[in-house]
Amino acid sequence: MQKKIAREELKEGEVLCAYCTARCCRYFALPVDTPDCRADFDNFRWYMVHGRVAFFVEDGTWYLMIYADCKHLQEDHRCGIYETRPQICRNYSTDACEYEDDTLYDMFFETPEQIWEYAEALYPAQPGRKFSSQPVKPEQIALPLSS
Numbered sequence: 001m002q003k004k005i006a007r008e009e010l011k012e013g014e015v016l017c018a019y020c021t022a023r024c025c026r027y028f029a030l031p032v033d034t035p036d037c038r039a040d041f042d043n044f045r046w047y048m049v050h051g052r053v054a055f056f057v058e059d060g061t062w063y064l065m066i067y068a069d070c071k072h073l074q075e076d077h078r079c080g081i082y083e084t085r086p087q088i089c090r091n092y093s094t095d096a097c098e099y100e101d102d103t104l105y106d107m108f109f110e111t112p113e114q115i116w117e118y119a120e121a122l123y124p125a126q127p128g129r130k131f132s133s134q135p136v137k138p139e140q141i142a143l144p145l146s147s
Contacts, residue, residue, distance in 0.1 A: 007099065016094040022077040023098045025070040029056070029063040041119030048112040055115060056105040 004019050032055075035041050044064075047053050052067035072080040079085055109115040 016097070016099055017078065020077060020097075020099050022070075022073055024092060025073045025077075025079070027065055027067045029065040032062050032064045034060075034062050035119075038119055038123045041115055041123075044109075044115050045112040045119075048109075048115060054108065054110040056109070057107040058105050060106075 007016060010016060033040070035044060044055055047064060048055075054065040054067070056063050056065060070079075072085075074080045079089070107118075109118065
C-alpha cells in the first residue's frame with residue numbers, strides 16, 4: 001500500500017483503493033428496527049456480548065454493525081476475488097466511502113454498557129433490574145418453580 005493521499009490528489013486512472021486499508025471490507029451493517037422499549041435495548045445488549053458488534057444511528061435509522069474481515073481480503077488490502085466478487089461489492093462505490101476515516105454517526109454504541117446506559121436514560125430503571133458486567137452467581141438466578 002502506498003502513502004495515503006487526499007481523494008482530489010488522485011491522478012487520472014488511479015484507484016482510491018490502492019491507498020486504503022479496506023475499511024469497507026472489515027465490517028457490514030444492517031438496518032434494524034428502532035428500539036422503543038427496554039426489552040429492545042436488552043436484546044441489543046445481547047447481540048453485543050457475542051463478539052465485535054456495535055450499533056449506530058444515522059439519519060434516524062438504527063444499524064447493527066458486525067466487525068468481520070472479508071475472508072477474501074488480501075494482505076495488501078485488495079480483494080482476492082475481485083473478478084467474481086458478490087454483487088453487493090460490485091455496487092459499492094468509492095465516491096462516498098470511508099476512506100478519509102472521518103465517518104461520524106448521529107449516535108454510536110460500541111459496548112453493552114453504553115447501550116444500556118442509553119436505555120436507562122430513556123427508560124428509568126425498574127426496581128431490582130440493573131445491568132452489570134459482573135458475572136452472575138448461581139444463587140442469583142431465579143429458576144421457575146416446577147409444578
